[in-house]
Amino acid sequence: MIRHPLARVAGIAASTALAALALVALPAAAAAADGDVLGDDAVLFVDPHSTTLEAAASLGGQARADAQLLGSLPSSTWLTKGTPDEVRDAAASTASHATAAGAVPVFVVYNLPFRDCAQYSAGGALDTAAYQAWIDGVAEGIGDTEAAIILEPDGLGIIPWYTDINGNAEWCQPAELDPATAAADRFAQLNYAVDALTALPNTAVYLDGTHPGWLGVGDISDRLLKGGVDRADGFFLNASNYIDTPRLQKYGHWISDCLWLETQVPWWEASWCASQYYPATSSDFSTWTLTDQKYDADLAGAGLARDAEAQAHFVADTSRNGQGAWTPPDWEGDIEAWCNPPDRGAGELPTTATGDPYLDAYLWIKVPGESDGKCYRGTGGPLDPIRGIEDPAAGEWFPEQARELIALASPAIASPTCHVRYEATKPWRGAFVGDLVITNLGAEPIAGWTLAWHWAGRERLVKAIGASGSQAADAVTVTSGKLTSKIRAGGKTAFAFIGKDAQSRVEPWQFTLNGRPCTSE
Structure with a gap:
């Protein structure tokens, strides 16, 4: 303005x-x-x-x-x-x-x-x-x-x-x-x-x-x-x-x-x-x-x-x-x-x-x-x-x-339609591996997805397995592969990754799937 x-x-x-x-x-x-x-x-x-x-x-x-x-x-x-x-x-x-x-x-x-x-x-x-x-x-x-x-x-x-x-x-x-x-x-x-x-x-x-x-x-x-x-x-x-x-x-x-x-x-x-x-x-x-x-x-x-x-x-x-x-x-x-x-x-x-x-x-x-x-x-x-x-x-x-x-929100706030379970190993000399399981909580199937999150420190994504990944600053973006792209309503898919430069066990605070927020554990 x-x-x-x-x-x-x-x-x-x-x-x-x-x-x-x-x-x-x-x-x-x-x-x-x-x-x-x-x-x-x-x-x-x-x-x-x-x-x-x-x-x-x-x-x-x-x-x-x-x-x-x-x-x-x-x-x-x-x-x-x-x-x-x-x-x-x-x-x-x-x-x-x-x-x-x-x-x-x-x-x-x-x-x-x-x-x-x-x-x-x-x-x-x-x-x-x-x-x-x-x-x-x-x-x-x-x-x-x-x-x-x-x-x-x-x-x-x-x-x-x-x-x-x-x-x-x-x-x-x-x-x-x-x-x-x-x-x-x-x-x-x-x-x-x-x-x-x-x-x-x-x-x-x-x-x-x-x-x-x-x-x-x-x-x-x-x-x-x-x-x-x-x-x-x-x-x-x-x-x-x-x-x-x-x-x-x-x-x-x-x-x-x-x-x-x-x-x-x-x-x-x-x-x-x-x-x-x-x-x-x-x-x-x-x-x-x-x-x-x-x-x-x-x-x-x-x-x-x-x-x-x-x-x-x-x-x-x-x-x-x-x-x-x-x-x-x-x-x-x-x-x-x-x-x-x-x-x-x-x-x-x-x-x-x-x-x-x-x-x-x-x-x-x-x-x-x-x-x-x-x-x-x-x-x-x-x-x-x-x-x-x-x-x-x-x-x-x-x-x-x-x-x-x-x-009691007015207008109502839409509930999340996805859930992410994230598990990662304790880093050894900064290297760590992890796996993620995505659950589709929505009523419609998902055909192709992009999962995004931010690291809390200097962590870097080396490679995604079962998907393709990239990183800009602390923002990570992972896109589905051929075998992981489809998630039926109520269904799940999973992928793994290799990371580096971690100083301690790290869990991202928020995940989004196709731009929508997910719950996570």
Whole structure:
């Protein structure tokens, strides 16, 4: 997508160089020439070394199959820690694998000082200088690679020592930060990141737009402008949350319209923007058309037409929103409705073909199957009183939730139609041999197949027996031979191989047969 910078500067020091452009829309030719990073035909990257498949390697039975199935679909790579050199190398590794696959990686850049206000996802850089150096590392690692960048979940939703557009003080007030400068520091950090990452030739960068169960449209639009959305590609919604897609679409369109009014109409104030709270009633989706109508009237009254090419775009996290937000029971204390709610399902599969000119992609920003944290819901813990178990720590694999996300997915996620049994000998001086048995779990026979996997280290395929094989970097491709090509429904076939350069017993984390994921053991 071509960046279409919004014209008005939001009073941030990092944006002062654009002040002369206030209230003037930049022509498309002046926008950064990114190409169409998230165009309708973009292929989103499936990471063969993802944390999801890493989790699968230590699981068995249904839990293993669930992790392998979720790991077969595109989800984000989170960059959350490390030195500038370490994050550079991590970003470069993923970018390199994505380029080899002809796909676009989605990076979540998540390392702001006092991220999540030091709650469940505590951590982040020590200060602004450390953060800027870390961002420079991310940028160096991505380089010329095509990449979508989700910049700092909660970065604009939770701002230390901030006073919002309505004069309300932010609840996040860490004693370690100076109340006089903390909010300005947050905006300076985000503006630096926007400039560093949009300066790359093939990136699409999105800032935190929260979700419609949280901030009103005017409030988040004002924060987005202060955060540098005028120089980014847009904003993201629903990261790590559960709001259903129809609500996200309306909310995203309203934010885009509010930003359009605020940047193009000299007398407009973001606080005037209609929202999910007025004239709509937040809890009654049937009333949200009232806010649609209000924007129609406000734009017409300002003599301003919508322009999908020039307005801010957005992406939406659909990793866990197939059943929408959880309606919790009556509860004394904080129910933590956002924290591992039960009986949720995955939503729309990741794609850039949304049919909405403002909505660039459905993405799985939150890695589905990874825990939101240890949810005590106002109790002393350690059990989650709703689930009756102790939830894994934030970011750790949660088998029970993964099962729910697949079983209750809307739309449904197709089940694997193949299974691979893999056995290999312990390497001797780096050499090893193995055999694989492929089972056709589908209802139709297979006539000719290609099996693919990735090694985890420096292993090399020397020869396939009963098939033909090749390898590029760590990616192995094996094609059926005359005697192994046909597999009846419910039937099996097998082949063997010779390998070298193994340092330990190695089992690939994922196999695909004719491009479709298989379960494995």
